[in-house]
Each structure stands twice: as structure tokens, then as C-alpha cells.
Amino acid sequence: MTDTAPAAEGRIHEFKTESGADTVKVGRKLAALLKPPQLLLLRGDLGTGKTTLVKGIAQALDAAEPDEVTSPTFTLIHEYDGTRDGDPIKLYHLDVYRLESERQLETLGLDELLTPNALVLVEWGEKFKSIKKRSTGEILITAEGGDTRKITVTLKD
Ligand SMILES: Nc1ncnc2c1ncn2[C@@H]1O[C@H](COP(=O)(O)OP(=O)(O)O)[C@@H](O)[C@H]1O
Numbered sequence: 499m500t501d502t503a504p505a506a507e508g509r510i511h512e513f514k515t516e517s518g519a520d521t522v523k524v525g526r527k528l529a530a531l532l533k534p535p536q537l538l539l540l541r542g543d544l545g546t547g548k549t550t551l552v553k554g555i556a557q558a559l560d561a562a563e564p565d566e567v568t569s570p571t572f573t574l575i576h577e578y579d580g581t582r583d584g585d586p587i588k589l590y591h592l593d594v595y596r597l598e599s600e601r602q603l604e605t606l607g608l609d610e611l612l613t614p615n616a617l618v619l620v621e622w623g624e625k626f627k628s629i630k631k632r633s634t635g636e637i638l639i640t641a642e643g644g645d646t647r648k649i650t651v652t653l654k655d
């Protein structure tokens with residue numbers, strides 16, 4: 499895992515990973531940067547490692563072990579309870595790939611999820627204007643041949 503970001507703070511962080519395990523490790527590191535409340539688009543082609551990254555984030559927040567984090571493709575949303583600096587944190591992992599309209603999306607009650615201690619990570623959220631509008635940043639994963647991935651984290655502030 500290489501972190502090419504200049505320093506701890508700053509709005510853009512870039513990582514390069516060479517394996518799934520490496521991406522889990524980046525997820526663990528990222529957890530420290532993601533102060534709730536936060537709604538992040540988790541972008542990248544199918545199989546680039548979006549769910550894999552969430553495994554690391556969940557682990558660092560004591561919310562779930564990597565094995566327990568699976569894709570919410572069919573359930574749409576997975577909810578985990580974690581802690582960060584001694585405070586409770588709600589981790590929501592969504593995959594809205596299967597949703598086709600803003601109307602269907604409304605049934606998820608996104609606004610209710612976004613409480614002050616919530617970290618909401620949404621795969622395929624860029625499909626929906628309403629999610630993009632609410633997002634506080636994005637994590638983009640790009641495959642660069644073989645198992646290499648570039649992970650770019652952009653946080654608005
Ligand atoms: N550098 C890497 N980062 C993340 N996943 C990787 C990497 N190299 C190989 N993989 C594999 O690619 C797959 C990514 O799957 P997943 O995280 O479910 O993708 P997505 O949620 O983006 O569809 C996993 O099987 C993982 O082991």
C-alpha cells in the first residue's frame with residue numbers, strides 16, 4: 499500500500515493497492531479520516547474493490563470483522579454499530595445498483611440515516627441526483643491492470 503497524499507490533512511488522498519488485503523488495509527487507514535456525519539459515494543466499476551474497502555473501514559471502527567461485511571446488493575443496506583474516539587458511530591453500507599428510480603430510492607429513507615454520528619457509504623450512488631446532492635465527498639477506485647487499484651478520496655469541507 500502506498501499513500502501518495504502529502505500529509506495527514508488535505509482534501510484529496512490517493513492510495514495504490516496491489517491486493518484485496520491491501521485495500522482492506524487502506525480502508526482501515528481511511529476510517530480515521532472520515533469524520534461523521536458523512537455521506538460518501540463509493541465509485542468504481544464492478545469488482546474494483548468498493549465492498550472490500552468497506553471491510554477495512556468497518557474493522558477500524560470496531561463495527562464488523564472483514565468477513566462479516568458482504569455486499570448489500572440485494573438487501574440494499576447494511577447497518578453496523580461501531581465506535582470512533584470513544585463515541586458511537588453508525589456505519590451504513592448501501593448498494594443502490596438495483597434501484598431504478600428516485601421513487602424507489604425514497605423507500606430507503608436516506609435523510610433519516612444521515613444522523614450526526616453516521617458514516618454512509620454508497621455504492622452506485624452517482625446514479626441518483628438526490629444522493630449526489632447530499633454527498634460530502636467520494637471515494638473512487640480505478641483498476642490499473644492486474645490487481646493494482648488506485649483509490650482517490652475527495653472530501654468536501
Ligand atoms: N487491489 C485490490 N483491491 C481490492 N480488491 C481486489 C484487489 N485486487 C484484487 N481484488 C479482488 O477484487 C474483488 C473486489 O470485489 P468487491 O470488493 O466486491 O468489488 P465491488 O464492490 O467494487 O464490486 C475481490 O474479489 C478482491 O479480492
Ligand SMILES: [Mg+2]
Pocket residue numbers: 548549550569593621
Ligand atoms: Mg460491492
